[in-house]
Amino acid sequence: MRTDEPKPRNVPLVWSPYDFEVVTSEVLTRPDSSPSRSFADVIAKRRSAVGNPVDLNSVAELLWWAVGWKGYASGGRAGLPIAWATSPSSGGLQSVNVVCIADDGSAPRLYDPVHHVFLTLRADNELVQAENRQSVLSVTGLQSGCTLRLVSDCSKISAAYENFDSLVFRDAGAVLATICLCAEWLGLAACPLGFLGSAMLPLLGLPQDRFQAVGGVQVSRPRDAKG
Numbered sequence: 001m002r003t004d005e006p007k008p009r010n011v012p013l014v015w016s017p018y019d020f021e022v023v024t025s026e027v028l029t030r031p032d033s034s035p036s037r038s039f040a041d042v043i044a045k046r047r048s049a050v051g052n053p054v055d056l057n058s059v060a061e062l063l064w065w066a067v068g069w070k071g072y073a074s075g076g077r078a079g080l081p082i083a084w085a086t087s088p089s090s091g092g093l094q095s096v097n098v099v100c101i102a103d104d105g106s107a108p109r110l111y112d113p114v115h116h117v118f119l120t121l122r123a124d125n126e127l128v129q130a131e132n133r134q135s136v137l138s139v140t141g142l143q144s145g146c147t148l149r150l151v152s153d154c155s156k157i158s159a160a161y162e163n164f165d166s167l168v169f170r171d172a173g174a175v176l177a178t179i180c181l182c183a184e185w186l187g188l189a190a191c192p193l194g195f196l197g198s199a200m201l202p203l204l205g206l207p208q209d210r211f212q213a214v215g216g217v218q219v220s221r222p223r224d225a226k227g
């Protein structure tokens, strides 16, 4: 497969944030302390694994460290909103969204990285859960835990770059690695998921001419963890 070289557009395209169909929002608490584990210990111990069910507060804490925006500006080089977060991103655009699908039958939640809020999306929960269980099972042989689906807003990268296709996947890889490292740091298990997850987009009401499913991570409680 040939992938063309990305190039910043001379004149960026017009872009505006997507109006997600949100049913309810759940304000989360920002962590007030952090684990004292050294970075050396984290990078020595990180391994992919699927364990036991995990509570959503732990997932929210993980998301804050791994994906939450620590700063942002309304206009970067391309005149588009940019943000600072733990993962590097093409042009600072942070165009990867995270949708959490818990294994407790609850509705899918979009993580708002600016306000640290879960936004419950309007969707057919049963269909979403069934599709998620089947696809996680097919690539890991297991299904417990919370699935973090990575969904790129291609329109944002495309507004800033010609030949943006590879940037979408490289951004997703950076987010994936960051989530896995932060999970290890926080005492959680994480396993990258090999599927792209395109079948989930229509179930979440996300138009495929704007969004691209770019994989996911299964987050769970390590089997040997207490509590």
Ligand SMILES: Cc1cc2nc3c(=O)[nH]c(=O)nc-3n(C[C@H](O)[C@H](O)[C@H](O)COP(=O)(O)O)c2cc1C
Residues within 6 Å of the ligand: 046, 047, 048, 049, 139, 140, 191, 192, 193, 194, 195
């Ligand atoms: C892009 C990507 C996709 C992956 N997909 C899966 C998967 O579908 N199922 C799975 O069990 N592990 C998956 N993994 C995890 C790898 O199998 C794992 O990283 C590799 O075996 C090395 O093990 P370690 O992560 O414990 O060091 C994936 C890893 C990456 C980077």
